[in-house]
Amino acid sequence: MTTPAPTPPCFVLIPGAAADSWCWHLLAAELRARGHDVVPVDLPCDDESAGLSEYADAVIAAIGDRTDLAVVAHxxxxxxxxxxxxxxxVDLLVLLAGQIPTPGEKPEDWWTSTGYLEARREQDARDGRAEDDLASLFTNDLPPDLAAEAFRHGRQQAGRPFGEPWPLAAWPEVHTRVLLHRDDRxxxxxxxxRLARERLGIEPDEMPGDHLGMLGHxxxxxxxxxxxxxxxxxxxxR
Structure with missing residues (x-):
């Protein structure tokens, strides 16, 4: 008796702030070429009435009735x-250079409550990076033409979700992996x-790339x- 082939996953790709589904287009093409269903999501990030719950609604609407879900969040x-x-x-959650919240934490407070601001200042000092040089902050590993296109696809980011407490009482019961980019400034x-260890008890993995490593690698x-x-x-x- 032959063993049935495993069901391929559906990869659901969630962008970060002020970004759209274009940031996933190279990864999406690669995954589709391997036979996977891929759902790159556009969030209502420029809608001042949309908060975190509405962002989740947009993802769930894009998923539809698909199953065997692997959610990748940038x-x-x-x-x-x-x-x-x-x-x-959801069978798998991958945080790709992702922010990790705790219950009740507002995104606008995350920068100070995690020690991020101090870590960034130290990183900028090591790199000799000028504060207003966004290319060296986000796309230091990308070819110039691809970096320029990435900035052209930037969107307006509304402020509402940053002022809302993260609504979950605990991290959901889903197998979670954390993947970092070693050249991420x-x-x-x-x-x-450190944050992945402290907040999730997870030892993250690393791969090459800047903050937009889905474009570079x-x-x-x-x-x-x-x-x-x-x-x-x-x-x-289920």
Whole structure:
């Protein structure tokens, strides 16, 4: 008797603040070429009436009736993704250079409550980075033309979600992995590693790339995501 082939995952890709689904286009193409369903999500980030709950609603609407879900959240998407995982069955959550909240924490307070600001100042001093040089902060590993295109795809970011307490009482019961980019200047890797250990008890993995590593290293990132999916524990009951 032959063993049935495993069901391929659906990768749900959540962008960070002031970003749209374009930031995932190279990774999405790579995953689709490997036979995966991919859902790059556009959040209502420019809508002043939309908060974290509405962001999660947008993700869930994009998912529709899909199952076998692997949610990948970039940067500020780390505040939205666990809410999604609390509302629908998700088999794998990957925080890609993601912010990690705690219950009741407002995103606007995260920068100070985590020690991020001090870590960034130390990182900037080591790199000799000028405060207004956004290219060296976000796209220091990208070719200039791709970096320029990334900035052209930037969106307005409304302030409402930053003033809302993170609504969950605890991290959802979903297999979670944390993946960092070792050349990330926006989210210093040493800081992010400590935060993952302290808040989730997770030892993060690292790969090359700046804060937009999904653009600079889509093939390696796809490899990592497939490995995470293959290594996940039994999916939670639906």
């Amino acid at each position: 940067s500020f998407g780390g505040f939205t993704a666990p809410i999604v995982c609390d509302r629908v069955p 926006f989210l210093p890797v040493g800081f992010a590693r 889509p093939t390696e990132l796809a490899d990592r995501l497939e490995a995470y999916w293959a290594g996940r524990p039994q999916a939670r009951p």
